[in-house]
Amino acid sequence: MPFDYRMARTLKGEGHAVLDGLRVLHAIHAFREAAASFRPLTAAERGSFREFRLRFVAARGGETLAQLLTRANAATWSTEMVAVANGLGAGTPLRGGELLKVPRAEPYRPR
Numbered sequence: 424m425p426f427d428y429r430m431a432r433t434l435k436g437e438g439h440a441v442l443d444g445l446r447v448l449h450a451i452h453a454f455r456e457a458a459a460s461f462r463p464l465t466a467a468e469r470g471s472f473r474e475f476r477l478r479f480v481a482a483r484g485g486e487t488l489a490q491l492l493t494r495a496n497a498a499t500w501s502t503e504m505v506a507v508a509n510g511l512g513a514g515t516p517l518r519g520g521e522l523l524k525v526p527r528a529e530p531y532r533p534r
Contacts, residue, residue: 472531475499477508477524484519491517497525 480495488511497505506513509523517523519527 457491459509470530473528474531475526476529478527479522480525482517482518482519482521482523486517488513488517489514491523495525495527497527499526499528 478495478497480491480497482491483494486494488505490499492500492502492505500508503513503525505511505525506515511523
């Protein structure tokens with residue numbers, strides 16, 4: 424139902440109950456306009472969504488956290504954040520084959 428602004432001007436002086444009712448009608452109208460503006464996503468838009476997932480990456484012997492993050496293309500977290508997530512000190516040298524949790528941006532796949 425479209426909102427009639429002429430009616431709002433006519434009823435304005437009749438008290439708060441009428442104005443509160445008009446505010447509700449206006450909110451309903453605004454909601455309907457917003458809902459009507461939704462459209463299906465294009466294939467390009469769907470393909471552009473990324474989600475961050477924690478993945479295990481094996482460290483190389485003597486590698487630093489910063490080097491591992493660069494190699495794993497996981498630079499969204501700081502080295503300090505990765506150290507905390509893995510229970511390490513920020514400057515701790517990594518052992519070869521040690522598995523570390525790192526965030527990776529991956530294409531979104533609905534489940």
